Each structure stands twice: as C-alpha cells, then as structure tokens.
Amino acid sequence: MKKCFFLLIGVIVLVLSLQFVASIHANAEETKGEVKQLISGKFERKSLTILPVTLSQTSRYSDELLKGVLNLPQTSRFDYNNISPKYLKVFESEFRKSGFDPKDPMGEKSKVAITNAIINSALEPIVKIVCNQDSIDDRFKRQQKRVVTSAASSGKISTTGEQDALLLINGAFIPVIVLYNVENKENSATATGTVYWYRIDASQVKWDTIIQENGSIYPTNFKDVKVNFVSANNLTSVGIVRKKDEKEDKSAAGKLLGTATKDIEESPKDAKLSADQRAVKGLPEQIIKVAYTMEDFKIRGVVQTVDPDYTIDVGKKEDAYVDQGYKIYETRLGADKKPYSVYTGFIRVDKVGNNVNNVEDSRAYSIIASGIEQGHVAVSHDQGLDFYIRPSYKTVNIPKEIGRLVYSSNLYNEDVNSSINIDAGLYFNLAKVTNVPQLFIGINASFGFPNATSADAFDGTTQSTLQVDISVMKKIWLSRFNVFGEINFGVNSFSIGNIPTLSDSKLTIGTGLAYGAGVNAGLEYAFSADLNIGVQAGYRYVLPTTTLTTQLGDGEKKEYSKENNLGIWSIAKLDDLNLGGLNLGLKVSYSLPPFF
Amino acid sequence: MRTLLNIFFTITIVVFLGSCASAPKDPMPQSYEVQCVEGVAGNSYKYLSWGLGEDNAAAEEDAIKAAVYAAMVNRGSGSCASLMNTSEAENNKDFIKQFYVEGKWKQYATSTNRGRIDPNKRLKLEDGTIKMGIDVVVNTGSLRNYLIELGKIKSMRIGG
Numbered sequence: 001m002k003k004c005f006f007l008l009i010g011v012i013v014l015v016l017s018l019q020f021v022a023s024i025h026a027n028a029e030e031t032k033g034e035v036k037q038l039i040s041g042k043f044e045r046k047s048l049t050i051l052p053v054t055l056s057q058t059s060r061y062s063d064e065l066l067k068g069v070l071n072l073p074q075t076s077r078f079d080y081n082n083i084s085p086k087y088l089k090v091f092e093s094e095f096r097k098s099g100f101d102p103k104d105p106m107g108e109k110s111k112v113a114i115t116n117a118i119i120n121s122a123l124e125p126i127v128k129i130v131c132n133q134d135s136i137d138d139r140f141k142r143q144q145k146r147v148v149t150s151a152a153s154s155g156k157i158s159t160t161g162e163q164d165a166l167l168l169i170n171g172a173f174i175p176v177i178v179l180y181n182v183e184n185k186e187n188s189a190t191a192t193g194t195v196y197w198y199r200i201d202a203s204q205v206k207w208d209t210i211i212q213e214n215g216s217i218y219p220t221n222f223k224d225v226k227v228n229f230v231s232a233n234n235l236t237s238v239g240i241v242r243k244k245d246e247k248e249d250k251s252a253a254g255k256l257l258g259t260a261t262k263d264i265e266e267s268p269k270d271a272k273l274s275a276d277q278r279a280v281k282g283l284p285e286q287i288i289k290v291a292y293t294m295e296d297f298k299i300r301g302v303v304q305t306v307d308p309d310y311t312i313d314v315g316k317k318e319d320a321y322v323d324q325g326y327k328i329y330e331t332r333l334g335a336d337k338k339p340y341s342v343y344t345g346f347i348r349v350d351k352v353g354n355n356v357n358n359v360e361d362s363r364a365y366s367i368i369a370s371g372i373e374q375g376h377v378a379v380s381h382d383q384g385l386d387f388y389i390r391p392s393y394k395t396v397n398i399p400k401e402i403g404r405l406v407y408s409s410n411l412y413n414e415d416v417n418s419s420i421n422i423d424a425g426l427y428f429n430l431a432k433v434t435n436v437p438q439l440f441i442g443i444n445a446s447f448g449f450p451n452a453t454s455a456d457a458f459d460g461t462t463q464s465t466l467q468v469d470i471s472v473m474k475k476i477w478l479s480r481f482n483v484f485g486e487i488n489f490g491v492n493s494f495s496i497g498n499i500p501t502l503s504d505s506k507l508t509i510g511t512g513l514a515y516g517a518g519v520n521a522g523l524e525y526a527f528s529a530d531l532n533i534g535v536q537a538g539y540r541y542v543l544p545t546t547t548l549t550t551q552l553g554d555g556e557k558k559e560y561s562k563e564n565n566l567g568i569w570s571i572a573k574l575d576d577l578n579l580g581g582l583n584l585g586l587k588v589s590y591s592l593p594p595f596f
Numbered sequence: 597m598r599t600l601l602n603i604f605f606t607i608t609i610v611v612f613l614g615s616c617a618s619a620p621k622d623p624m625p626q627s628y629e630v631q632c633v634e635g636v637a638g639n640s641y642k643y644l645s646w647g648l649g650e651d652n653a654a655a656e657e658d659a660i661k662a663a664v665y666a667a668m669v670n671r672g673s674g675s676c677a678s679l680m681n682t683s684e685a686e687n688n689k690d691f692i693k694q695f696y697v698e699g700k701w702k703q704y705a706t707s708t709n710r711g712r713i714d715p716n717k718r719l720k721l722e723d724g725t726i727k728m729g730i731d732v733v734v735n736t737g738s739l740r741n742y743l744i745e746l747g748k749i750k751s752m753r754i755g756g
Contacts, residue, residue, distance in 0.1 A: 167716070302713055302715050330720055331715060331716070331718060331719050331720070332719060332720045332721070332722075333719040333720070333721050333722075333727065334722070335722055339719060373652075374652055374713065375652055375713035375715065375718040375726075375728075376715070377715040
C-alpha cells in the first residue's frame with residue numbers, strides 16, 4: 001500500500017515537473033520572441049471560392065452539390081467569392097478532362113490535375129471577383145475604422161492600388177470539393193467526399209493591370225499567378241428525412257457546444273428533398289467547419305488602443321465572443337531587412353463589439369503583456385475545455401475503530417485527521433451561453449489516501465476516499481494573476497478494499513455516498529496563454545454517512561442502512577467519520593484546444 | 597580667484613543645463629522612402645509613404661511629411677513628377693525648411709489610412725524606431741498653385 005502510494009506520488013510529481021519545465025520552456029520561447037516568418041497577406045481577411053465537382057458515379061448529384069455551395073450560410077470570419085455557375089460548369093468540364101485519378105485521389109498526379117483545371121478555367125474569374133468593387137470597398141471599410149493620429153485632414157479616396165488588390169488575391173483560398181460516394185439507408189444517407197484546399201500565390205506577379213470603370217483592378221497577365229495546393233480533408237455529410245412529428249434537437253446543449261455555421265431554415269422546396277439529396281447538399285457546409293480549424297482562417301484584427309482598455313477591431317461580424325483569446329504579434333524588420341513577427345502577449349475579450357453595421361471594437365483585458373502596442377496584430381486563439389490536476393492536502397476524521405468493520409482490531413493506531421489527494425477535473429467555459437466572462441462549470445473527481453500507516457492486520461488492504469462533484473467557478477483576472485472562487489456539490493465516500501477472504505475474490509467495504517458541498521478559492525498565475533499554475537484552499541461540509549456497502553470481487557454490491565445496523569455504527573464509530581474539512585492544494589490547469 | 601571660480605561654476609551650470617535641454621525637433625521628414633502609386637482625380641497623387649518615429653503618431657506624421665516632400669522636391673520612386681526641379685529645390689532650401697517649420701505641409705496632404713494601421717505596414721526596427729507605411733494623397737494641384745504664387749516654380753511645368 002505504502003509503496004503504491006509513494007510510487008503514485010512520484011509519478012505525479014514527475015509528470016507535473018515535466019509539464020512545468022515544458023511550459024517554462026514554451027513560455028520563454030514566446031516571450032523571447034515566437035518568430036514567425038511573415039508572408040504576404042498573412043494578416044489579411046481571407047476569402048473562399050468553392051469549386052464543386054462530381055465523379056462519373058456521382059454525377060447525378062451535380063445540381064444538389066452546386067446548390068449546397070451557392071446556398072451556404074454566410075459566416076463572418078471570411079468572405080465568400082462565389083463565381084457564377086457558368087464558370088463552375090466549365091471547371092467541372094476541365095476537371096473531368098484532367099488526369100485526376102479517383103483510385104489515388106491524394107496522389108501528386110491528382111493534385112496537379114486539379115491545379116491545372118483551376119488555372120485553365122476558374123482562376124481568372126476568381127481573381128476578378130476577389131478584386132471587384134464590393135471586395136475592395138469592404139476592405140476599405142475595414143481600413144477606415146479608427147482615427148487617432150492623422151496629422152492631416154481626411155477625405156474619402158475611392159480608388160485602390162495594386163498592393164491592395166495583391167493582398168486580396170493572396171488571401172483567396174479555393175476549396176475544391178469532390179463528391180466520391182453517396183450511400184443510402186432507409187430514411188438516411190451519407191455523402192462522402194474530399195476537399196482539396198488551394199491558395200493563390202501572386203507575390204511575384206508582374207502587374208499588367210486594367211482599372212475598370214467600376215474601380216476594380218486585377219492583373220491581366222496570369223502567367224505569374226500561381227495556384228498552390230495547401231491541404232486536403234475528407235468530408236462526410238448525413239442527410240435525414242424526418243417524420244412529420246419529429247423535430248430536430250435544438251437544445252441549449254447545441255448552443256453550449258457551439259457550431260461553426262449558422263443553421264439554415266429549411267425552405268418548402270428543401271423539405272421535399274430526399275435523404276441522399278440532403279446529404280449531398282449538406283457536404284459543402286463541412287468545408288466551413290474545416291476552415292474554422294485552419295490557422296489561415298483564424299480571426300485577425302489589429303490592436304486599436306492599449307489604454308485605458310485594450311480594444312481590437314473585431315466583433316460580432318467576425319463571430320468574436322466573450323472570453324475568446326487573442327495572441328498578439330508585432331511585426332519587426334530584421335537586420336537582413338526581412339520582416340518577421342514576434343509574440344507580444346495574450347489578451348481575452350470581455351465585451352464583444354457590435355460591428356455588423358457600426359464601427360465598434362471589442363474590448364479586451366491583458367493576461368500576458370510583454371509590450372503590446374497599438375498596431376500590433378491580434379490572432380484568435382480559441383480554447384476548449386480546461387483540464388486541471390491538483391495534488392492536495394485535506395483534513396478529515398477517520399476513526400481508528402473503522403477497522404472493526406473488517407477485523408476485531410483497529411485500522412490505525414490513532415484516528416486519522418488528514419489525507420493526501422490527487423484531484424482532476426474539466427471546466428467548461430459558460431461565457432458563450434451566459435456572456436459572463438470567465439464563468440465555468442466543472443466536473444471534478446478526487447482520490448485520497450489517509451495520511452497514516454495501517455495496522456499490521458490490514459497489510460495488503462487499501463484505504464481510500466473518493467469525492468465526485470460538479471462546481472461553478474468564476475475567475476477574475478489581474479494581469480497574469482487571477483483569483484477564483486468556486487462552489488461545489490457532490491458526494492463522498494471512504495472504502496477499505498483488497499481485503500482477503502476464504503475465496504479467491506477480495507472484499508471491499510465502504511461507506512455509501514454521502515452528500516457534501518463546499519467552497520474553494522485560490523490564486524493562479526498564467527505561465528502561458530493555456531497554462532496556469534496556482535494554489536487553492538477551501539472547505540467542504542459532508543453529511544454523516546448513513547449506509548455501508550460491501551462487494552465481493554466483481555459481485556453485486558450490498559447495502560446496509562444505519563437504522564438496521566446501529567450496533568455496527570457504534571462499534572466502528574461511523575458517526576465520527578467526517579470526510580469533509582479544509583483543503584489546500586497546488587493546481588495546474590491547461591486549456592485544451594477546441595474539439596470542433 | 598573667487599571671481600574665476602564663480603565664472604567656472606556658472607559656465608559649468610550653463611553647460612549642464614544646456615545639455616539637459618532636448619534638441620529642437622527637426623521639422624524635415626526623417627524618412628524619404630516614398631513610392632508614387634497613382635494619380636487621383638487629375639489634381640492629386642497617391643503615394644505609399646514610409647515614415648519613421650518613436651511611436652505610431654510620429655511615424656505617421658513623418659510619412660505624410662515625406663509624401664509632401666516627394667511631391668514637391670524629390671518625387672520618390674514611381675512615375676510621378678515632382679513640382680520643383682533640382683535647381684529650384686537647391687535655390688529654395690530655406691523656403692522648404694520654413695514650409696515644414698510652419699506646418700504648411702499639412703494643408704496639402706490627406707492620409708487615406710485615417711490613422712488606421714495596416715499591420716503589414718507597421719514595422720519595428722532593431723533600434724526600436726517605428727516604421728510605418730501609409731497611403732497619402734498629396735493635392736499637387738493646390739501645392740503647385742501655392743508655389744507658383746510665391747514664385748518658387750514656373751507656371752508651365754508639366755506634371756503634378
């Protein structure tokens with residue numbers, strides 16, 4: 001028992017130490033300068049032009065796939081630059097003529113075939129639409145958000161230059177979606193396909209431009225405009241025909257978990273679609289979900305003010321949300337005259353600006369500020385569940401006579417009044433639902449080991465405490481530090497296990513689950529955007545136990561109530577058993593990336 | 597002896613205080629890195645102008661100064677002609693300096709960025725100086741009329 005305990009503690013300390021060292025290293029890397037090579041258009045808003053194609057075996061779904069692309073719900077994080085169905089058909093025709101090999105869809109030959117099909121059919125219309133007046137106006141609007149330091153008077157200039165057009169072109173992504181198969185089952189169907197991500201690279205373009213009457217500007221010479229393969233993802237979409245009385249579950253859980261795209265209201269026309277048609281039509285939506293996980297499509301903004309509050313020029317329009325984190329970078333020019341970006345801090349939004357029709361920035365507060373200045377770039381850093389691990393010391397009262405539940409001797413020489421515990425849990429940020437910053441709901445489990453040596457008679461047995469609860473926690477940040485308060489509610493138990501019997505099976509005797517509630521408070525320090533280390537103290541009140549349980553091996557668990565076993569309660573002094581009390585712990589928490 | 601000591605201390609104090617006083621700010625642009633982008637509305641030129649300064653505001657102001665300087669004196673890179681030729685610029689050095697001292701350059705320039713910082717065009721140099729690129733439109737039509745009025749350039753110049 002002792003060996004196991006010390007081994008466990010050793011492993012925990014080792015894991016924590018390694019994590020700590022790793023985080024220090026990572027943090028040092030960040031503060032020294034997380035240098036990222038700056039690429040053209042890195043901080044520009046991106047656009048998508050989706051090109052759908054079917055293979056010969058799925059060609060009958062061509063129209064549904066096209067409808068799915070053209071009717072995609074608008075998302076604010078990037079622009080759609082749909083080209084007309086006429087060009088899409090031309091692209092599909094070019095694609096079919098290309099050397100795309102369905103047997104080796106990820107092979108170099110297939111990727112090159114798609115590249116050539118894009119260049120031969122869709123590239124020019126895409127570049128034209130990327131640089132059209134709407135796109136330019138939109139970019140111009142984004143550029144006019146703030147007036148702070150202009151030394152000269154301002155006036156609207158309606159034209160733009162080659163550099164603006166170049167940034168828009170380089171921000172253009174071309175996802176090519178290939179529908180491979182559609183499988184039907186009763187009232188459902190599954191469509192599978194692959195999306196190939198391509199990106200335009202026009203950094204070396206020699207401009208031979210035509211400025212249109214409407215102000216658009218684009219190159220007419222496309223020989224220097226490249227199309228590069230970026231990545232590929234498999235996609236699956238399920239279509240279901242619901243019965244009339246069956247409604248889709250749009251519970252709060254859906255909102256809580258968050259979805260990348262907004263729901264589309266089903267039109268009467270769509271209501272007549274079969275399951276396979278629905279599955280195909282839904283496939284392009286999966287592209288948007290993939291895009292949300294890609295580095296290039298993270299929300300990008302600019303730090304507008306740093307005093308008295310941090311503000312960034314993103315908001316509802318970009319789907320920014322309360323508690324969304326942003327990593328801040330400064331662009332620097334090296335001695336070799338090459339630009340690079342350096343990590344300067346981490347901020348978190350506490351008030352989302354409504355910039356849909358207004359100019360309103362989002363307000364944020366700093367967690368890590370290593371020289372954040374106006375004009376630095378803010379790149380969204382989404383976080384999912386917070387996982388924590390916490391070695392802790394707790395006061396308890398375990399009467400020594402509790403051993404008499406097993407043998408006619410005491411378990412310990414004296415009553416035990418403390419335990420060493422290892423706690424772990426997950427916190428989910430409720431800010432998306434409640435709009436209250438840094439409000440979490442958590443699920444926690446704690447395994448404890450009484451801080452005493454058991455009597456010889458109990459050699460080979462194990463004694464442990466268990467606590468499981470749910471909690472609500474609120475954090476308040478003061479720069480790198482946060483103070484937090486938490487209330488929790490759950491159950492506690494104590495058990496003696498691994499007790500030898502006359503049979504091969506071991507016996508476990510334990511108390512039933514006793515309800516308890518508590519409060520905790522603590523202080524944490526942010527080592528990085530995702531890693532916090534802190535201390536916590538608290539108190540928990542646990543009701544006296546009123547049941548006992550026994551279990552032989554994996555057999556059925558038997559329960560004994562106090563009122564029928566007063567004698568046992570008296571002999572084992574179970575009324576003196578108190579699994580509540582004070583606690584003190586060291587907490588390490590890490591924010592996991594979002595799952596979706 | 598005492599008088600000598602007094603003079604010595606007085607000079608020392610004056611020199612010390614003098615060294616403490618900050619040097620007057622040079623009214624001329626610190627940067628001359630300007631690229632002419634295009635003509636606008638027949639009477640203006642748009643420049644991508646890079647300014648240098650200790651902070652964003654100073655860098656932006658320097659960029660606007662540089663754009664006006666390019667329009668008036670050295671044209672920058674690109675295809676826009678400057679209003680003064682080499683000899684006119686040489687002969688009007690004092691006028692140009694006074695033009696900047698009096699802040700007259702502000703009347704002829706418009707920052708299309710309106711203070712908005714393009715993150716691709718805000719760079720920190722190794723010595724901590726901010727280098728910022730902004731689009732500046734210089735009203736070369738008005739500036740030319742002003743210079744003609746003062747007799748600093750001839751009225752028939754082509755360009756601008």
